[in-house]
Amino acid sequence: xxxxxxxDCNCNTQKICDCVDLISGYMDFIEVGTPLVIExxxxxxxxxxxxxxxxxxxxxxxxxxxxxxxxNAAFEAGADIVTALAVAEDATLxxxxxxxxxxxxxxxxxxxxxxxxxxxxxxxxAMGADYICLHTAKDMQxxxxxxxxxxxxxxxxxxxxxxxLAGGINPGNIESYTSMEPDVIIIGEGITGAADPxxxxxxxxxxxxxx
Ligand SMILES: O=C(CO)[C@H](O)[C@H](O)COP(=O)(O)O
Numbered sequence: 001x002x003x004x005x006x007x008d009c010n011c012n013t014q015k016i017c018d019c020v021d022l023i024s025g026y027m028d029f030i031e032v033g034t035p036l037v038i039e040x041x042x043x044x045x046x047x048x049x050x051x052x053x054x055x056x057x058x059x060x061x062x063x064x065x066x067x068x069x070x071x072n073a074a075f076e077a078g079a080d081i082v083t084a085l086a087v088a089e090d091a092t093l094x095x096x097x098x099x100x101x102x103x104x105x106x107x108x109x110x111x112x113x114x115x116x117x118x119x120x121x122x123x124x125x126a127m128g129a130d131y132i133c134l135h136t137a138k139d140m141q142x143x144x145x146x147x148x149x150x151x152x153x154x155x156x157x158x159x160x161x162x163x164x165l166a167g168g169i170n171p172g173n174i175e176s177y178t179s180m181e182p183d184v185i186i187i188g189e190g191i192t193g194a195a196d197p198x199x200x201x202x203x204x205x206x207x208x209x210x211x
Contacts, residue, residue, distance in 0.1 A: 001178065001208050004058060004164070005201070006188035008033030012040070013047040019192060020052065023201035029056040029081065031186065037061060042077035049078030056080040062110055064088050067095030075103035082107060083133070086114045086124060097128050106130035108164060111154075112137050118157045125160030131184065132158045136167030148176040155180050170194075171203040178208055 059074040063084035074082045084096040108131035136147040162183035170190030194200035
């Protein structure tokens, strides 16, 4: 089970490096988050690439159109994994998958806000998506609802791709997610917003245990 740490808001390359240098022993993937890509473009990916050759970099573009063009740009900048949205057209997702094949990279498809997850998960498996990400939107996390039960139900449909889980995961609730045995656990604020990010990352890694 891999740990992906997401850097989303109020970030820049220096702040990411300061944090990654503290927690790199506990993590596997650096996520250059969507808000950061919106603010700075792909320059953060370019700057991080040479600095962390041992960590995978995921560019959270959440591609909705222009699948080949946008994914290709992120892979050229140095990303290993690029995200696209399940609600996008098949042609968009196939374009992103083609760009990944060109670069030896991977596509993670984010299921956020899709109205029919069981059907779409099956279609994405057939298309060749590398990862399916079951994701609780930031704007839904405020409700305080526990979305892990829904993810557990949806997990059963993921048969031909690796499974990633994201959205509001933290050291206090992680066991509800690790017990689903996903391939990737994605955590943003639960680590980057913690009073002591290294302590939070260590606690998370301990709870991920031998998985
Ligand atoms: O993609 C994202 C938001 O769209 C975040 O990176 C992801 O949800 C993880 O962040 P957090 O743990 O803070 O929810």
